[in-house]
Structure formats: C-alpha cells, structure tokens
C-alpha cells in the first residue's frame with residue numbers, strides 16, 4: 001500500500017510557457033524526451049521554477065548560459081535536465097561514447113546532491129554517472145581510475161578531476177558535449193582558478209570556432225570572477241539573472257537574524273540556542289575542522305537532548321557520507337559541519 005506523496009509545490013512558478021514539464025513533449029517547441037519527463041514526474045517535479053523557465057529554453061537550444069539565481073531557486077534541475085537531454089539528443093551510447101557531460105562543483109556534499117538529482121530525474125535514461133570527489137585513500141583512487149573513463153556523466157570537484165586528467169590512463173574528455181560549472185563563483189573563490197584553467201586545457205573548446213562543447217554556468221551571484229570565466233570561451237552566452245533586483249542572494253522567505261556577543265561567550269550562546277531549539281534541525285558552520293570537532297565533542301558530553309553529528313573534511317569519506325545522509329533524514333538532529341575542503345571520494349555509479 002503506497003502513501004501518496006505530496007507533489008512538490010513551487011512557490012515561484014508563474015504563468016507563461018511552458019506550464020508543466022509533462023507538456024514539454026517533443027515537437028512542442030520545448031520538447032523533453034519521454035525518459036526525462038518520466039523521471040521528473042517520478043520526482044514530483046510538476047512545473048518549472050522561475051530559473052528553470054529562463055534557463056531551459058536557452059540551454060535546450062544548445063546555447064551557452066551564464067545564470068545567477070538565489071540559492072534554493074532550483075538551479076540544479078536547470079542543468080540536470082539539459083545534461084540528460086543533450087546526451088539523449090546526441091544518441092549517446094552508454095557503453096561506447098565515454099564521457100559526454102561534466103559537472104564541476106566545489107564541494108563533495110554538493111556533488112552528492114547533484115548525483116541524487118541526476119539519478120532520480122535520469123533513471124529512465126541509459127547513461128552511467130559517477131562522482132569524482134577526492135579522498136578515500138589509494139584504494140578508492142584506483143577504483144575510480146578503473147571506471148572513470150567509461151562513465152557518461154561525471155560530477156567532479158576540480159582537484160580530483162585534474163588528478164584523473166593527469167594520472168589516469170585512457171581518461172579523456174575529448175568527446176565532451178556539455179560542461180556545467182555549479183557554484184561557479186565559489187569554484188573561483190576557493191582558489192580553484194589555476195586548477196580550472198588546467199582542466200579547461202584538457203577539454204574540447206567551447207564557443208564560436210570551438211569543438212561544439214556547450215557550457216552552462218550557475219552561481220548565486222553574478223560576481224566579477226564569474227565574468228572572468230570568459231576564458232571558458234562562451235559563445236554568445238545567454239545572461240540570465242533571476243533575482244537581479246534582490247539585495248540578497250538568498251530566498252525572500254528565508255528569515256535571517258543574528259546575535260552579537262563577545263567571542264568568549266560564543267560557545268555558551270550556541271549551547272543556549274541548541275537547548276532552546278531541540279525540536280529544530282540546526283546546522284552550525286565553523287571555519288575549521290578542529291573547531292567543529294571540539295564543539296561537537298564538548299556538546300555531546302553535555303548531553304543536549306538531541307543527537308549531534310559532526311561533519312568535516314578530515315573525516316573518512318564513508319563516515320562523512322553516512323553522517324551527511326543521516327543528518328538529512330527526518331529525525332531532528334544537530335550537525336556541525338565546517339565548509340568542506342576538497343578531497344574525498346565516493347563512487348556510486350548508476351547505469352540504466
């Protein structure tokens with residue numbers, strides 16, 4: 001007996017074309033393959049969000065896109081759909097054609113989220129997809145090496161991808177059809193600039209006079225560094241800025257507040273906050289792994305009355321994935337992740 005899952009509502013969906021994904025049939029101007037429409041339906045995605053409405057027509061027409069939209073606006077689907085459609089349109093052969101799409105993202109956790117979205121929406125397609133996100137030791141690297149070159153869609157953090165480009169025999173992206181930079185501004189912020197340049201040298205050229213590679217760039221803010229990405233050789237890109245007039249790159253409905261306190265009282269204020277929000281799911285960010293570990297250990301010993309989970313870049317990847325998964329579940333919990341460092345690995349692959 002199945003429980004009816006509530007359809008996901010999109011508060012930003014407005015009138016205009018196309019109203020629903022289901023109506024995007026081949027031949028309707030903005031056609032999606034049956035596989036993608038089935039995947040979207042299975043994931044309860046009914047109508048495109050504002051950013052998807054703007055990005056999909058351009059991206060599906062094969063244009064390069066540079067998109068800035070608030071966090072949480074649905075950017076992931078805005079590139080997951082064009083990636084699947086591009087390979088479907090190219091009649092990509094899962095076993096023969098190799099790497100056709102590459103999605104670069106700055107952190108492992110974002111890579112995992114993208115993987116989940118791709119696996120859900122793409123489940124009726126016959127493409128293989130994998131993560132190259134670093135860490136996991138020698139054994140993990142060897143396993144990645146044996147499979148990476150034969151996958152069709154790669155979701156990668158820049159450092160690990162470059163490592164494969166440098167070290168892995170038969171790893172080539174010469175047939176690449178579509179490159180996505182998720183959180184493009186963060187990729188540059190986090191000091192990946194040189195890595196990105198080196199990666200680009202190993203890819204077919206985009207842009208006019210290039211090798212036909214399409215490029216999609218997404219970020220929360222249209223920063224100068226994103227404009228710097230002109231070196232990506234974009235061809236007459238479609239500039240899309242969804243929340244241009246907004247002063248914050250966060251959703252309007254997201255309430256934000258702050259407490260000013262002397263740094264010597266920071267920990268006790270945090271403890272007080274957690275104790276008074278035992279029913280809420282709380283994420284606390286620290287600037288270093290050491291701080292996250294320290295506070296998590298100390299608070300756990302004090303038994304706050306909710307499970308605390310610690311997540312940081314120095315943890316073994318399997319543990320990190322398990323912690324990440326458990327903290328996303330329905331149970332209320334607190335986890336204490338610092339911003340991720342590059343590295344780590346996990347390699348769930350999916351083949352149709």
Ligand SMILES: Nc1ncnc2c1ncn2[C@@H]1O[C@H](COP(=O)(O)OP(=O)(O)OP(=O)(O)O)[C@@H](O)[C@H]1O
Nearest residue numbers: 008009010045047048049071072073074075076077
């Ligand atoms: N068309 C849609 N209809 C309903 N929900 C959607 C739709 N597209 C995306 N969502 C949901 O909106 C939420 C935010 O989407 P997503 O993570 O892609 O946003 P984002 O812009 O990439 O945010 P971030 O910058 O934080 O990565 C997710 O839970 C996603 O499942």
